[in-house]
Amino acid sequence: MKYPTFVQDYLENSARLYPNKEALIAGKERLTYSTINQYSDQLALFLLGIGITRNDRVIIYMDNSSKTVISVYGILKAAGVFVVINSQVRASKLSYIIKDSGASVIITHLSKSNVIEKAFNDITNQIKIIWVGSKLSIPKSLLSSSFSWDDIFNNINIQEYSAYKRSNESDRIKAGCIDLDLAALIYTSGSTGEPKGVMSTHINIISAAQSIIQYIENIEDDIILNTLPLSFDYGLYQVIMAFIFGGTVVLEKSFIFITDIIKLIQKEQITGFPIVPTIIAMLLKIKNLKKYDFSSLRYITNTGAALPEEHIKKIRNELPHVRIYSMFGLTECKRVCYLPPDEIDRRPGSVGKAMPNCEVFIVDENEQEVKPGEVGELVVRGSNVMKGYWNSPDLTAKYFRPGLNFSENLLFTGDYFKKDAEGYLYFLGRKDDMIKSRGERLSAKEIENVIYQIEGIVEVAVIGVADEILGQAIKAYIVQDSDFKIAQKDVLKYCSQHLESFAIPKYVEFVDKIPKTPHGKIDKLTLNKNY
Numbered sequence: 001m002k003y004p005t006f007v008q009d010y011l012e013n014s015a016r017l018y019p020n021k022e023a024l025i026a027g028k029e030r031l032t033y034s035t036i037n038q039y040s041d042q043l044a045l046f047l048l049g050i051g052i053t054r055n056d057r058v059i060i061y062m063d064n065s066s067k068t069v070i071s072v073y074g075i076l077k078a079a080g081v082f083v084v085i086n087s088q089v090r091a092s093k094l095s096y097i098i099k100d101s102g103a104s105v106i107i108t109h110l111s112k113s114n115v116i117e118k119a120f121n122d123i124t125n126q127i128k129i130i131w132v133g134s135k136l137s138i139p140k141s142l143l144s145s146s147f148s149w150d151d152i153f154n155n156i157n158i159q160e161y162s163a164y165k166r167s168n169e170s171d172r173i174k175a176g177c178i179d180l181d182l183a184a185l186i187y188t189s190g191s192t193g194e195p196k197g198v199m200s201t202h203i204n205i206i207s208a209a210q211s212i213i214q215y216i217e218n219i220e221d222d223i224i225l226n227t228l229p230l231s232f233d234y235g236l237y238q239v240i241m242a243f244i245f246g247g248t249v250v251l252e253k254s255f256i257f258i259t260d261i262i263k264l265i266q267k268e269q270i271t272g273f274p275i276v277p278t279i280i281a282m283l284l285k286i287k288n289l290k291k292y293d294f295s296s297l298r299y300i301t302n303t304g305a306a307l308p309e310e311h312i313k314k315i316r317n318e319l320p321h322v323r324i325y326s327m328f329g330l331t332e333c334k335r336v337c338y339l340p341p342d343e344i345d346r347r348p349g350s351v352g353k354a355m356p357n358c359e360v361f362i363v364d365e366n367e368q369e370v371k372p373g374e375v376g377e378l379v380v381r382g383s384n385v386m387k388g389y390w391n392s393p394d395l396t397a398k399y400f401r402p403g404l405n406f407s408e409n410l411l412f413t414g415d416y417f418k419k420d421a422e423g424y425l426y427f428l429g430r431k432d433d434m435i436k437s438r439g440e441r442l443s444a445k446e447i448e449n450v451i452y453q454i455e456g457i458v459e460v461a462v463i464g465v466a467d468e469i470l471g472q473a474i475k476a477y478i479v480q481d482s483d484f485k486i487a488q489k490d491v492l493k494y495c496s497q498h499l500e501s502f503a504i505p506k507y508v509e510f511v512d513k514i515p516k517t518p519h520g521k522i523d524k525l526t527l528n529k530n531y
Contacts (some may be wrong), residue, residue: 005179006202008076010244018220018246024239025268026066026251033246034068043074044173046152047105050128054079054177055186057101058231061094061116063087064253067132067149067232069239072106074396079175081182083197086231088500091118098123098324099194100391105130107149110137111214117141118261157289179203185390186233188331189434197390198331207383208243210332211356215338216272216299216325220246223296225265227279228439233331234303237288238274240480258282262292271295275305276439277471280311282315289318303335304439304471306427309348316345319510326351328427331441332399333385333411336360337425338449356380362417363450370419375428380411385456433524434465437472438502444524447505450498451476451491456484461514461522462505475507477514477527 012025015037031039052058058075060082062068062334068084075082083101085094094115098106108116110133112121117139119125130481131138132149183205185197224242226249228299242249250268253259258279265273280302283289300315300322307326316324323341328338328351337353337360354360361369370376381403386461388409390398403410414431435442444462451460459479464472480486488508495504515523515530 004206006076006177007183007205007240008040009071010206011040011073014243014246021246021361022248023243024066024069024249024251026069029066031066033243036073039070039243040073040077041173042153043070044077044175045227046147046323047074047078047080047175048148048175052078052105053082054175055182056105056413057081057082057083057103058105058107059085059098059103060133061081061085061087061089061106061112064226064230064235064251066251067107068250072230072236072239077173077175077515079177079181081185083185083187084178084231084503085187086229086500087112088502089115090498090500091115091121092498093195094174094452095119095122097197098127100195101185101197105125107132109133110205113137117517120369128443144213168485173329174324178415179206182387185514186236186331188495189441189446194446196392196395199387199390200334201387203333205237205388206244207357209244211358211384212237213241213245214302215340218245218247218272222247222271222298223250223268223355224248225250225252225261225268225270226272226274227252227261228274228276232304232439233334234274234276234439237334255279255282258286260288263295264297265325266293266412271296271298272301273299274295277307277311278301278438278469280307280315280470281469284314284318292317294322297322299323299341301325301327303329304436304441306349306351308468310346312344328352328425330411330413330415331386332413333358333380335380335384336380336413339424343424347420350420350426362425364369370418372419372423375416375418377431378413378415378417378425380413381408385409385411386506408483413493435462435472435474437464437467437474439468439471440502442474442503447495448473448502450495451478453498454486454491454494456481456486457513459522462523463524463525463527465528467506467508470506473506474503475509476505477512478508478510479512480510506526517523 015033019034022030023036024031059078060071072082105128107130110131128145131149138146147362159172179202183202184200186199187195224238226238230236324344328336337352337354339350359381361379364370364376388400399412400409416428419425433444447462448460457518458481461477463475465475467473491508515526
């Protein structure tokens with residue numbers, strides 16, 4: 001048996017060990033490991049046949065589905081780099097990511113054809129599109145560069161691509177890469193307002209996943225319920241980790257209908273449930289939660305934003321047998337630390353200590369480690385630290401700096417932390433201007449840029465404010481020109497047309513002026529204090 005080197009190797013290993021085991025449950029589909037392995041092989045062969053070569057980027061622009069998962073592994077088997085984009089992304093952002101990533105292929109659903117057409121308006125190079133859905137609905141303007149997902153799997157001639165097969169391993173595809181090559185670009189909002197692509201190599205992903213599996217103590221019998229988008233690294237890694245340890249993933253498109261999620265936990269005998277604070281808040285709003293059967297549930301994990309201490313106490317009371325892992329991470333290194341469940345009652349405000357195979361430091365402005373109780377910037381060291389930002393050498397140099405050993409980078413996170421005398425970490429806030437709402441990392445600058453497009457807007461400041469359900473709700477302070485009369489509904493309507501649903505402000509307040517620092521910059525700290 002080949003020792004796993006690449007992310008896709010673990011799927012192949014699990015397909016050998018558990019060929020008939022259900023690996024993925026998505027709606028009415030129940031796919032075994034052997035089925036996913038075969039389908040991803042077929043997609044890889046097709047991608048190679050249409051010209052995909054090592055390190056080429058392929059965008060996946062779909063909702064959570066079995067086809068999204070198959071696409072991830074098919075791209076990897078073709079030695080490509082997968083780029084999963086949130087299905088709610090608007091045309092302007094999609095266009096930016098297409099151009100920035102240099103993607104040559106997009107896999108998407110026909111329901112996204114209008115967005116795709118708009119995104120292609122200012123793209124000059126030809127991009128191949130693989131459409132999921134009835135090929136009769138493929139837009140005529142994009143027909144020449146289009147392929148049908150169904151045709152790939154119904155009509156592909158495996159022998160036609162035999163040149164890409166290894167002679168000594170008939171079930172493996174010869175594409176060629178090493179573990180230092182990129183596996184994924186994970187786009188996350190940037191403080192400049194433009195998305196930035198975090199470069200993740202095979203070794204980055206495998207290292208992070210194995211460390212998380214180790215401290216959660218995952219086993220092959222685990223059944224993970226994933227309601228988080230696969231464009232979100234927290235959601236994506238649920239699949240990657242399960243395929244490493246041979247577990248099962250129950251994949252849902254969202255967690256909006258929380259009672260349906262509870263029923264699914266009971267029906268599928270879920271053992272692991274990754275959540276964001278919004279989900280816990282929704283669960284706690286259900287009266288008499290104990291009337292539901294959560295006996296199969298072994299653990300809950302949380303990251304993306306800190307769980308309110310009051311919510312931790314309540315969920316511990318409702319589900320005392322469930323182990324709760326409070327964690328902290330960033331896309332730039334996937335995960336940093338976790339609080340052992342046995343410690344959560346003693347120090348609910350902590351996010352724990354560094355995870356296995358990872359080191360952390362808290363440093364001052366001179367990059368000197370601070371003493372316990374002192375505030376500083378969190379710095380991360382480990383194989384989980386990604387390679388930087390795609391096409392952004394200056395930004396990469398700002399956050400990824402030379403480490404302790406040759407060719408090693410440390411990640412300067414831009415997050416304020418402190419630690420106690422026993423070494424437990426406490427997150428205090430972000431240095432950059434980011435908002436965490438519904439588990440999504442949002443750029444205030446990006447939202448401000450959209451609002452500024454409304455005629456009559458003089459000044460905008462967007463902040464995140466505490467919200468029991470959302471974690472942070474988005475609030476926009478607006479100064480308008482006296483010659484215009486803009487209503488709150490006008491702002492919200494415009495935002496709904498130009499932003500994803502999770503980026504639309506919950507609150508809009510018109511003010512005469514916005515506070516400034518002595519240097520003339522908008523003082524968001526004062527805005528937060530005044531809220």
